[in-house]
Amino acid sequence: VPPKDNIEYLLLQTSYGKHHWTPPKGHVDPGEDDLTTALRETQEEAGLTAEHLRVIDGFVQQLRYEVQGKPKEVLYWLAELRDPETELTLSDEHQDYRWARLEDACSLAQYKDMQDTLRAAHQYLETWKHKQ
Numbered sequence: 001v002p003p004k005d006n007i008e009y010l011l012l013q014t015s016y017g018k019h020h021w022t023p024p025k026g027h028v029d030p031g032e033d034d035l036t037t038a039l040r041e042t043q044e045e046a047g048l049t050a051e052h053l054r055v056i057d058g059f060v061q062q063l064r065y066e067v068q069g070k071p072k073e074v075l076y077w078l079a080e081l082r083d084p085e086t087e088l089t090l091s092d093e094h095q096d097y098r099w100a101r102l103e104d105a106c107s108l109a110q111y112k113d114m115q116d117t118l119r120a121a122h123q124y125l126e127t128w129k130h131k132q
């Protein structure tokens with residue numbers, strides 16, 4: 001029987017710096033739109049292609065923080081992994097990954113803004129699931 005709360009979030013741990021955990025993301029290439037960047041980075045960092053995923057309509061969350069004194073903006077979308085058995089392939093940028101339930105994901109993602117984003121995503125998915 002599937003658990004009542006069976007939503008898990010993918011987090012990747014960097015192999016450099018503070019070894020922090022975040023969902024797949026990265027810098028926008030010239031001429032690229034933001035969602036294309038998100039899908040490309042998810043493929044490069046986790047080995048999951050657009051065909052593996054179902055992007056969920058209506059949710060996008062913006063984070064703004066500073067990295068080495070420079071402002072940084074990150075946009076996060078939500079996508080469902082169509083086949084939960086799909087194997088991941090990490091790049092050299094990451095050393096580990098977890099599929100984590102909300103509270104475990106919030107513990108790994110130590111930043112308040114990331115935790116708020118995960119909680120907002122979870123709330124959105126709870127409503128979204130009932131509409132399917």
Ligand SMILES: Nc1nc2c(ncn2[C@@H]2O[C@H](COP(=O)(O)OP(=O)(O)OP(=O)(O)OP(=O)(O)OC[C@H]3O[C@@H](n4cnc5c(=O)[nH]c(N)nc54)[C@H](O)[C@@H]3O)[C@@H](O)[C@H]2O)c(=O)[nH]1
Binds near residue numbers: 016018020072
């Ligand atoms: N050797 C080495 N190489 C690095 C380093 N650094 C980068 N490289 C290279 O750059 C490439 C990455 O290219 P992409 O994949 O395209 O970019 P991103 O995915 O954007 O990755 P980043 O790591 O640049 O950016 P963030 O995750 O944003 O971390 C930056 C800082 O922000 C903090 N921070 C993180 N998340 C949150 C949050 O949610 N909320 C808040 N408030 N703060 C947060 C965190 O504590 C950190 O100190 C790698 O391949 C490396 O070659 C480094 O230190 N050493």
